Amino acid sequence: MSDQTSEQGKVRDYVQRHEQGFARRLSLWRDAQLARHALRDAGEPGLVLDLPSGGGRFWPVLAEHANRVILAADPSADMLSVAEAQSPSHIRQRIRTFQSSVFSIGLSANAVDCIFCMRLFHHVVDGGQRMEILQEFHRVTRDTAIVALWVDGNLKAWRRRRQDRCRLAGGADEVTRNRFVVSRSDIEAEFAHAGFAIVDHHDFLPGYAMWRVYVLRKTAN
Template identity: 55%
Template sequence: MTTSAAYLDRTTSRAATNDVPPSLAFSEKYDRVHAQQYFDKHHESLSRRLSNWREQRLARQCLEDAGNPDTVLDLPCGAGRFWPMLAENIHRQIYAADNSGDMLQVALAHQPEHLAERVIPFRTSAFAIDMPDASVDNIFCMRLLHHVASPEHRLAILREFHRVTRDTVVVSLWVDGNYKSWRRKKLEAKRGKLSGDHANQNRFIVARKEIESEFDAAGFEIINHRDFLMGYAMWRMYIIRKANNNENPFPCSSQQPGHQQL
């Protein structure tokens, strides 16, 4: 398949002079077995399928908020769960990247050929994306930042996103200010996990004020946000745009920049 060949060609394209990017511990577990399990888990029960349906719907709305971008980088793309939704725009060019080569292979194996042929896959790190400046209209980043405990690491990723996108980013993460985050923090405190040692954790809640400040520090402004289930769930998707970017004004004439939960 041509997409597999493209992926293999891109894995070794990083210049040897580049610094080695930081590594997140959770990402090292995704060998072929774990990658297949990651694909399977979103289809294994009714609750998982409903959750996936809701997440896909929110992601579609976020892309509409971002002006239905024509070129999108799906990073990390995981097992390609969002590719069919991204491909609904028949004019869209889709780049798909992940830190795990096994994850990319699983993604390609489970997509129909006509869809896989629309995707340009490659292996890269979110800290050092193997693309030139201003390469895509949008970076679509699902389920990454809730794995990043360090504000410095989140800011490094956001600054790299700012370099690679021409316009917008859609990003999801866990935030505070809802029942699930309150319950999780309470359980973690009971288990003694809030001692400042994150060695046994790989998923983290970020205060809304903190992440929004990091967006600003990285050079972004918030267009909108959408909550998975307002007041209950931790998942939130933000749509952010490069600040003072007047090349592509706010796309939705029926909406104005601000916060919205559906």
């Protein structure tokens, strides 16, 4: 087995693992519902960049708008290959994929109507890196951006931070995570500093869950 085939197999296992079980399927249904609300608030954009697209989880939702042109980018070529392979042909025909980093998107300024970013910011703990990404989004989008992440001010975020404090107080090593809760005041200030105004936001379960989807509109920077 070649290294590329092995890597694609790992990616495929990762994608399938995140779609198994009733609770996960229910979560995916709610994610799709939030995405539809956000796209509606963004004015049903005609040219959308899905970045990072991951396993193409949101491609069917993006393709529900018959006249929408969809670009999909991801840093991983293997992830894009798996996403295309597991997508129905009528969806795959609607998508143009290319490999790209969120820090340097391979498109010109004002190239798309909307950047759709549902699976990135909760992995970015550093505010400076978030600003770099937001500024690149501001360059590439002509109008709007849809950004999802974990925020504070809800029961699950409070529980998470309490558990972390208890572990540290009990002598545990520093908690290692790859997903992070961001202060709402911090991220909203970063949006404004990058040149975005908040159109609206949608919470997964208001007051309980950490997941929030922001709809942003580009302003003068």
